[in-house]
Each structure stands twice: as C-alpha cells, then as structure tokens.
Amino acid sequence: MAAGHAHALHLDRDSPVHRMAPEVKIAAMVLFTIVVVVTPREEFWAFAGYTVLIAIVAAFARVRPGWLLKRSLIEVPFIILAVVLPFMGDGQRVTWLGLSLTVEGLYGAWNIIIKGTLGVLASLLLAATTTTRDLIIGLDRLHCPQVITQIATFMLRYLEVISGEARRMRIARVSRGYDPRFLWQVKAFAVGVGSLFLRAFERGERVYLAMVSRGYTGRLPAPAESDAGVLQWSAAALLPVAAAVIAVGTVLG
Amino acid sequence: MTTSSVPPPRKDEDPSLQVDGVHFAYPDGQVALRGVNLAVGRGERVALLGPNGAGKTTLVLHLNGILHSGVGHSGSGSGGAGTVAVGGLLVDPSDRARLAEIRRRVGIVFQDPDDQLFMPTVAEDVAFGPTNLGLRGAALFARVDEALAAVGMSEHRDRAPHHLSFGQRRRVAVATVLAMRPEILVLDEPSSNLDPASRRELAEILLSLDVTVLMVTHDLPYALQLCPRSVILDQGEIVADGETRALLADADLMARHRLELPFGFAPAAAY
Numbered sequence: 001m002a003a004g005h006a007h008a009l010h011l012d013r014d015s016p017v018h019r020m021a022p023e024v025k026i027a028a029m030v031l032f033t034i035v036v037v038v039t040p041r042e043e044f045w046a047f048a049g050y051t052v053l054i055a056i057v058a059a060f061a062r063v064r065p066g067w068l069l070k071r072s073l074i075e076v077p078f079i080i081l082a083v084v085l086p087f088m089g090d091g092q093r094v095t096w097l098g099l100s101l102t103v104e105g106l107y108g109a110w111n112i113i114i115k116g117t118l119g120v121l122a123s124l125l126l127a128a129t130t131t132t133r134d135l136i137i138g139l140d141r142l143h144c145p146q147v148i149t150q151i152a153t154f155m156l157r158y159l160e161v162i163s164g165e166a167r168r169m170r171i172a173r174v175s176r177g178y179d180p181r182f183l184w185q186v187k188a189f190a191v192g193v194g195s196l197f198l199r200a201f202e203r204g205e206r207v208y209l210a211m212v213s214r215g216y217t218g219r220l221p222a223p224a225e226s227d228a229g230v231l232q233w234s235a236a237a238l239l240p241v242a243a244a245v246i247a248v249g250t251v252l253g
Numbered sequence: 254m255t256t257s258s259v260p261p262p263r264k265d266e267d268p269s270l271q272v273d274g275v276h277f278a279y280p281d282g283q284v285a286l287r288g289v290n291l292a293v294g295r296g297e298r299v300a301l302l303g304p305n306g307a308g309k310t311t312l313v314l315h316l317n318g319i320l321h322s323g324v325g326h327s328g329s330g331s332g333g334a335g336t337v338a339v340g341g342l343l344v345d346p347s348d349r350a351r352l353a354e355i356r357r358r359v360g361i362v363f364q365d366p367d368d369q370l371f372m373p374t375v376a377e378d379v380a381f382g383p384t385n386l387g388l389r390g391a392a393l394f395a396r397v398d399e400a401l402a403a404v405g406m407s408e409h410r411d412r413a414p415h416h417l418s419f420g421q422r423r424r425v426a427v428a429t430v431l432a433m434r435p436e437i438l439v440l441d442e443p444s445s446n447l448d449p450a451s452r453r454e455l456a457e458i459l460l461s462l463d464v465t466v467l468m469v470t471h472d473l474p475y476a477l478q479l480c481p482r483s484v485i486l487d488q489g490e491i492v493a494d495g496e497t498r499a500l501l502a503d504a505d506l507m508a509r510h511r512l513e514l515p516f517g518f519a520p521a522a523a524y
Contacts, residue, residue, distance in 0.1 A: 133373045153373060160415040161367050206368040213317055213361045214433065215353055215385030221377075 009071065009127040016235075017061035017129045021228035022138025024236040029126045031240035036118045039247045041111040047118070049246035053239060054121050061129050068124055075120045082112040132156055141226045150220055158207075162200050169196065267341030268292045269437045269465035275322050275335035277311055277489075285311040287489040288335070293437065298459075298466040300476035300497060303486035304511035309469045312486065313439055316467075317359040321346045340436045357386055360435030364442045366422035370414040375406065375425050378414065382433040400432035401425075404458050420451025424458065437465040444472040473501055473514055477523055485510055498523075 017025070032053075039046050058068060086105035093100050130138070133156065140149045169192050180186050208216075270293040277286040285308045293299050303309050314320040315337055321344065322333030337344040339358045345351055363369050372378035379397045388396055401407045404424040414422055423443065430438060443459070444452045452475070459466065459479055470476050476483055476497055483500050485493040487510040493500055500506065501520035507513065514520065 136373075154371065156373060157371050157414070158367075203368060206363065206365065207371050209314070209319055210361070210363050210369045211371065211381075212319060213356055213359075213363075214382035214429065215356050216381075217353075217385065221381065221384040 009124065010131055011061075011063055011067065011128040013062055015060060015062045015129065017057065017125075020129075020232055020236060021141075021226060022130050022134040023141040023226055024138075024228045024232050025126055025130055026135070026138045026142060028236040028239045029122050032122050032243050033119045035240055035243040035247050036115055036122075039115075040251065041107055041114075043247070043250040046246050046250040047114050049250070050118050050243055053242055053246075054118065054125070057125055057239060058121075061125060063125060063128050067128070068121060071124050072117065072120045075116050078116055079113055082109040082116075085109045085112075146220070153220075154207075158200075158203070161203070162196070165199060166192075166196055263340045263342070263436070265295075267295075267338075269295050269297070269340055270316065270467065271336075271338040271341075272312075272315070273336045273338075275312070275315055275333065275337060277308075277315065277320060277322055277333040285489055286315070286333070289486070289489070289491055291484060291491055291494075293465060293467060296463070296465055297482060298468070298480045300480035300483040301467060301469045301486060302471075302473070302476060302483055302500075302510075302512060307486045307510075308489045309486055310441065313361060313441060313467075313469060315344075316437075316439055317356045317361060318344045318346050318352050353386075357382075357433045358436035359439060360430030360433055360437070361439045362423075362426050362430050362441065362443065364445060366414070366419070366426040369426040369429060370422060373413060374411050375401070375414060375417070376410040378425065379410075379429050379432045382429060386433065396432050396434075400428040403431050403462065404428045405454075418451075420447050420454065423447065423451070423455060427455075427458065431462070431464075435464065437467060438462070440466065440468045440470075442470055442472075443468060444470065444475045473512065473520075474518055474523065477501060477520055485512070487511075 032050075036047075036050055039050075055065075058065065085108045086101035087099075089102050089105050092103045094103060094106070095101075126135075136149050136152045136156065139152070140146070173188055173192065178188055180189060270291065272289055272291040275286050275289045276284075278284045289308075289312060301309055301312070311320060315322065316339065318337075322335045322337075339355055342351065342355060342358070344355050370378050372381060376397055379400050380393055383393055383396045397410070398407065401410055404427050406421060406424050406428060409417060409421065409425070414425065417425065427438075427440075427443075438459075440459075443455060447455065456475065456478055459468075466480070468476065468480055480497055482495070483493075483497040484491050485500065485506070492510060493503075493506055498520050501514065
C-alpha cells in the first residue's frame with residue numbers, strides 16, 4: 001500500500017455532489033438503499049427506475065460508468081451464491097437452455113443480484129464523492145455513537161502505520177529467503193501476524209499514554225457543527241424521494 | 254479551570270521541576286527508580302543521560318503523574334515513595350483538577366511521533382491538548398497557529414500526519430505540546446531517526462523556544478549543543494549532575510555508566 005493521498009474508492013474531483021455536506025449524502029444513500037430493499041422483487045420497472053436514478057447521480061458526480069463497474073466487482077462473491085439458488089429447492093420448474101431451474105430460485109437470485117448491485121452502486125457513489133475523513137464527520141453529525149466514530153478515526157490514522165509495519169516485516173522475511181509455497185511453510189507468516197498484533201496493541205498503549213499526557217479524559221473534541229442548509233438537504237432528498245415515488249407508483253399501478 | 258480546587262498560582266521562585274526522593278518499583282518487583290532527586294530551574298535546559306534500562310522513561314512518566322510514587326495513599330500497590338512538584342505544584346494523582354493542570358505544565362514529546370499524532374489532520378492534533386484545557390473558537394485557533402508557527406509547520410496545518418516526513422512529524426509532535434503552553438518541555442530522544450538536516454532544524458527550533466527543557470537522549474553531541482547542564486541516571490539513581498561539557502569530558506565517569514561519545518567527537522574541542 002503506497003502512502004497515496006487519495007483512497008482507492010475516492011475519486012478526487014470537483015462536482016455538485018462532491019461539494020455536498022457528508023451527512024446529507026449519507027442520509028440520502030441509506031434512505032435510497034432502504035427503499036430499494038423493501039421494494040417487492042416482482043416490480044421489475046421499479047428497479048429499472050432506480051438504475052436510472054443512480055445513473056443520474058453518477059452523471060452529476062462526474063463518475064464514469066467504467067469506474068463504478070470495476071469497483072462493484074466486490075459483490076462477485078455474493079452473486080456466486082445467488083447463481084446457485086435456481087438449481088436448488090423444489091416447486092415449479094422452467095427449462096432454459098436445457099437447464100432445469102426453479103422459479104422460486106430464479107426470483108431469489110434476481111432479488112439478491114439487483115438489490116445488492118443497487119446498494120453497492122449507491123455506496124460506491126458515496127465513497128467516490130466523500131473522503132473517508134468526511135464520512136466519519138458526517139456520521140458524527142448524524143449522532144452516530146461516538147465510540148464507533150472514534151474507532152473509525154483511529155483506524156483511519158493507524159491503518160497506514162500498521163500496514164507500513166506489516167510491509168517492513170514482510171520485506172525483512174523475504175530478505176532472509178522466506179518464500180512460502182506450501183501450507184506448512186506459512187508458520188513464519190502466522191508468527192508475523194501475531195507479533196504485528198502485539199505491536200499494534202503496544203502502540204495502542206503508547207498512544208493512550210500520549211493522549212493522557214495532553215489532558216485526555218475520555219472525550220474527544222466535538223466536531224464542527226453541520227453547515228448543510230435546507231437547500232442541500234432538499235437536493236439530497238431528491239434521490240430517496242424519487243425512489244419512493246417509483247416504488248409506490250409501481251406497487252399501486 | 255472552573256473546578257473548586259483551583260491549583261495555587263505559580264510563584265516566580267518555584268523551580269520548574271522539583272523531584273525529591275522518588276522511588277518506584279513495577280508491579281513485577283523490578284525496581285526502576287531508587288531515590289531520584291532533581292531540581293530544574295526556570296528556563297534551564299537539562300539533558301538526562303543514561304544507558305538503556307537506567308529508568309529514564311520511568312522518571313519521565315512520573316513527571317506528569319502517569320506513574321506515581323503514591324502521594325496521599327501510602328504506597329500500597331504503587332511500589333514507590335517521594336514527591337514531584339512542577340512549578341511549585343505537587344503531583345497528586347488523587348486530585349483530578351490538579352492533575353489536569355500538571356499535565357498542562359509538563360509537555361512530554363514521546364519518542365515515536367506516530368504515537369503522539371493520532372488525529373486525522375495536523376491542526377486537529379495540535380488542537381487536541383488545548384481543547385482538553387477548555388479552549389474553543391478563536392482562542393483555540395490562535396493557540397494552534399502559535400504552536401505551529403513556533404515549529405515552522407504553519408503551511409502543513411491541514412495535512413494528514415502520515416503524509417509528512419519523519420522530521421516534520423517530530424516537529425508537529427513538539428507543537429502539540431507547545432500548544433498547551435507548558436512550564437517544562439520534556440523530550441524523549443528528540444534526535445532519534447532524524448537525518449542530520451532535520452536534527453539541526455529541530456535544534457534551532459528548541460533553542461528558539463522560551464521554555465524549560467528536560468531532554469532524555471543518547472545523542473551526546475546533541476546534549477552538548479542544546480543543554481548547558483546534564484544529569485546522568487544509572488540504575489535508578491542520579492549519579493552525576495553538572496556542566497554538560499565537563500561530564501562528557503570525564504572519561505572514567507562516562508565509562509562507568511556505559512556512555513560513549515561518537516567516534517572522533519571531542520567535547521572539549523566542540524564549540
């Protein structure tokens with residue numbers, strides 16, 4: 001991991017979506033995902049509508065489709081599970097290309113794939129337009145429990161430090177001719193993981209001592225107040241509201 | 254401080270640091286300090302020298318009450334005795350308001366800046382200490398500016414610590430402590446891992462500060478350059494206290510306490 005200035009999921013550019021306050025975007029993303037998840041799986045047109053909404057947001061955020069698709073590969077392991085579903089279970093069956101598939105399984109697979117994909121795309125758009133630091137600030141302003149945001153803050157800071165340590169330990173192992181090819185050769189790696197854990201643990205203690213020395217009493221400074229106005233909240237609300245309108249429209253129609 | 258037990262105001266004649274008869278043993282029975290006495294006057298710069306395992310870090314952690322020799326409760330479990338006073342104020346771990354003031358007065362810069370800098374940006378980290386002291390808004394902003402300017406890091410205030418060079422991180426670590434306007438600056442191995450240019454830059458910064466300094470170091474030329482006075486701690490005791498140049502020139506004393514000058518360095522000839 002190089003000490004790059006941007007995170008792999010963050011797209012550093014300027015757009016109306018990038019400029020929005022993080023808490024506004026988080027709220028919009030979560031609400032949109034909830035609407036997607038509660039939509040009955042048979043409402044195919046609703047999902048088409050959601051996809052169009054995502055495409056519109058991506059266009060506003062100046063995020064290219066290729067960039068999104070490449071990163072949405074993260075959901076592949078879940079899709080593999082979904083692909084197995086139509087072959088299992090019983091009930092009504094259909095034959096397609098010589099394969100006997102269950103209708104129930106097909107609906108199940110579709111349900112997982114479409115909802116998963118839409119959720120991943122919405123999260124990727126949030127990540128692309130918001131730095132990790134801003135995400136934590138946003139969560140804090142949304143009154144996410146401080147324990148969680150504090151842990152995230154420390155993770156953000158020390159991930160680089162600890163991965164740097166892991167990298168140096170790996171280089172030191174490799175430099176002494178370590179080249180594991182078989183499972184029974186991973187002992188040195190396992191020991192390395194253990195000592196990395198101990199190092200991280202000891203560092204935690206030293207960080208705490210340094211914090212106490214500067215008057216830490218158990219509370220981190222509160223973040224700056226939110227500066228998102230009514231305009232930003234209403235702009236962000238467009239996404240979940242539009243999705244809800246589509247959902248209600250297709251279910252009733 | 255709005256608490257009822259307001260610490261008494263500092264009197265000019267009080268030394269910055271007064272350590273009297275501090276004993277300390279770790280819970281496993283290992284004795285780290287056996288009766289340390291040390292006084293550091295206001296504005297003095299003193300180097301604390303000694304071999305590895307002499308008790309230097311243990312002593313440093315006593316200065317702001319992280320380890321304590323058990324004032325107030327007679328030693329049960331704390332394995333120690335003796336007192337530490339900072340600017341006339343006794344370190345008493347049972348008095349929280351006083352402990353907060355002690356931790357403001359004693360600014361410890363730890364050896365690894367990654368231990369000290371834990372916030373996402375430089376400015377937030379420097380603001381951490383003053384925020385704990387109750388500063389907010391414009392006063393806080395000014396305090397952060399002042400501290401960053403003192404170490405020449407003002408233009409890096411919004412950067413993440415892991416994007417700074419090691420030397421820059423060490424300077425920010427000094428700023429995080431300066432922001433609390435300490436009575437005494439305690440530096441643990443300030444020159445370790447620095448390249449010669451960063452080492453010199455840090456020396457220039459430290460010499461420019463108007464603050465009492467206690468510097469723990471193995472870098473004897475650095476001690477000579479920065480601190481007119483040195484003390485040697487060995488096996489939990491102060492075994493020598495005097496002018497840095499005289500101590501470094503005393504070959505017998507140095508050898509007895511496992512202190513060695515770098516190859517080719519003659520303290521008498523150094524300017």
